[in-house]
Amino acid sequence: MFIKDLQRILKQNIREYGMYIALFVIMIIFTIATDGIFISSRNISNLLNQTGYIAVLAVGMTLVIVIRHIDLSVGFLAGFLGAIAAIALAFWKLPMVVVIPLVLVLGALAGLFTAFPVAQLKIPAFVASLAGWLIYRGALLLVTASTGTIIIANDTFNAIGNGFIPDIPGVEGFLPGVHKLTLLLGLAAIVLFVISQLNDRKKKQSYNFETLPMNVFILKLVFIALVLAAITWVLAGYNGLSWTVVVVLIVVAVYHFITTQTVLGRHIYAVGGNPEAAELSGINVKKITYVVFASMGLLSALSGILFASRLQSATVTAGTLFEMDAIAAAYIGGVSAAGGVGNVMGSLIGSLVTMSLTSGMNLMNIDIAYQYVVRGAVLLGAVIFDVATRNRGK
Amino acid sequence: MDTPILEMRNITKEFPGVKALSNVSFSVAQGEIHCLVGENGAGKSTLMKVLSGVWPYGTYTGDIFFNGELQSFKHIADSERAGIAVIYQELALIPELSVYENIFIGHEIGNGFTVDWNETIKRANEMLARVRLDVNPATKIRDLGVGKQQLIEIAKALSRNVKLLILDEPTAALNEDDSENLLNLLREQKAQGVTCIMISHKLREVLAIADTVTVLRDGQTVCTLDAHKGEVTEQVMIKHMVGREIDNIYPPRVGHQPSEDVVFEVRNWRAYDPALGRTVLKDMNFKIRKGEIVAFAGLMGSGRTELALSLFGNPTHYQISGEVYVQGKPVAFGHPREAIKSGVAYLTEDRKGNGLILIQDVKQNISLANLEELAHRGIVDANAEIKVANEYRASLNIKTPTVAQKVGNLSGGNQQKVCLGKWLFVKPNILILDEPTRGIDVGAKYEIYTIMNQLVQQGMSIIMISSELPEVLGMSDRIYVVSEGRITGEVPTAEATQEIIMQMATN
Structure with missing residues (x-):
């Protein structure tokens, strides 16, 4: 009975669970193939830090694709704005607390700039953002032309991409070598997760909505709690939670909240689901287009900051192919090109899938040429899976 | 009249829940202009779609005889090959291509690999002369008015040696001069031996041009009238078209x-x-x-x-x-x-196209136009939303397991009620x-009528x-x-x- 329930639920929700299963399988394969190096604290910590700048782009890209558009300009926009941040810190000697908001605002403005031809003149976003791709690439070359790579000497700024959160002072004796604050936060996350799931279930039942059978629900809770616990333990065993992971978690949490709980989020998904119906229901489709592209620009700026901080410098080629990684991550995460479907949690998982592939194959010393082929195949597989399971979800 | 060029016998075509055509028989004589009239939804267009293979052989019952042979068109290409051309209300021309490219599209003149453009233009000019249209064949379709586009559709059909030309409301979008011009052209083609079926709502035109008129009503043939025996008058046609009792x-x-x-x-x-x-x-x-x-x-x-x-x-x-x-x-x-x-609220005629978000659920669709009322500082109160949706579900009798059901899974009548719920929630005057x-089916219709009566009683217009x-x-x-x-x-x-x-x- 239990097995049957589980099979049925997996079948019904295969779209939703598919990418989690994929991530799990990929991680196991690499762990075996690398004799456990892949799952080591150090590697996982690195992997998460590398995922950061793609994950924030993927989150923004999710909403862009949900409203049936695309933004190709984000990679070089991130690179360009990263260079602006570096210049502001290194040459203009501006403090970090000024530089970061400045760059984020510039990013949002750049997003509005991309949205203008799309919303106002009905120009396909592919073309409008391709123009942006070229412009920002040129701009990046321009600002780095005289100096080449710009070294950032600001330690606080560089900590965003390389540093870790401090541990609780005065408990060094307890569990040496383990990051206590990380453990504590992980535990808090598990408790919050379980409580919110229980509340959600109670509410759904009170409205007679469909819920998982009790045993499957418990299995799901235990499984996710274990995964969270494992990640926490692995991270705590190295340097603990990095600032990059903190930034990504905040971004995902904010976007998850906006998309699921707010009027704005609902309007975005309505526009994606049926733009004509949304317009006739009084939703300003143009405004939504501007908002979504501005958010994409803002997150591009954040991605640029994360990347520059990680490299502790701005380079001439920063941002190359970021847009493709972000788009791939969003599709792997279950966004539908037909519009109106996709969520930011999925895109986070999608980013982890792409980065796990890169990291794992690097550890295995697989030639970069084959790496591209494998990543292409995974993307294709994910989209085929999406199309094949689309009707089952209804 | 001599032997019929087309005979459709006992055609029945069903869609889920609706019988669009029921035992329709329809016969067209060689070389006549045969008009098909009836109210919207009477089955005229469906009948023509069965004939042209849009609804392929096997999806309907009954027999089609064309040129004396039993036909089984599986695709529009099959009926075109047999010599039937349909010109729909929405013109099927490609706006960015030239007149001559459009006339021969799909039947390009050449050796099968390359196109002979000189011959194409020459033949296009012949065709344009035949429909008495004086335009440069290199003109793009988008630069021509609807009236001229209609003539080019006819030229396209004639270029394929059509034997039976079907026009679905050809003058609906035309002004009077263009309409008159078109009718004259049809008379000329008739003289050259082309048989023509015309669907029209404009009874005066029917009166002016028809040799024979068939009236359809509710998916059935009501009668066939012979103009040459003086059977066709506006009054007679209207009587047969509406003949239903309320x-x-x-x-x-x-x-x-x-x-x-x-x-x-x-x-x-x-x-x-x-x-x-x-x-x-x-x-x-x-x-x-x-x-x-x-x-x-x-x-x-x-x-x-x-x-x-x-x-x-x-x-x-x-x-x-x-x-x-x-x-x-x-x-x-x-x-x-x-x-x-x-x-002011507007419930669309096209609920799937621009009324509902089919991939979202009942409550999201009902709250869509007035989400602000359910929100506090931009955050949607999910409980209030469910409550509102359940209220409309009860008052409009929307048949759905829960309000979390996707709207795409509901029947047409229930979808319409969800649409109505969305607009009632904005509390319009x-x-x-x-x-x-x-x-939507009769039962749901009655419910919607009842709701309309309640609404005006409450002072809505x-x-x-x-x-x-x-x-x-x-x-x-x-x-x-x-x-x-x-x-x-x-x-x-x-x-x-x-x-x-x-x-x-x-x-």
């Missing part, structure tokens, strides 16, 4: 009289569609009173939906002029949002219902756009008839008959 499928409204207060008034309303390059609405004036159901009757394409959209914030971006008054105050809506805020019962005359007569207090973008008549429902309305609508 039975008691309309719930009575007891003890309710609309008040005299005018809540909505439109003066000198004009709209020009820059995309089509023509004026779609001309000098319309009308008033709606509190607690009244006013029907806008007319045929499809007469401009009623265009009117509703142009008043509802003009999302189609027509160039409009004129005045609108809501509760006596002048308004100018720049976006549907503003219309909604002023208490003036509710525009565009074909509110299209494509309803504008009902409907192409179904019995519905117009059964539900409204007053009727405006629209034809070709103009209001061609106004009658109190008590004094109206189907014949009177049809007369005004086919003017």
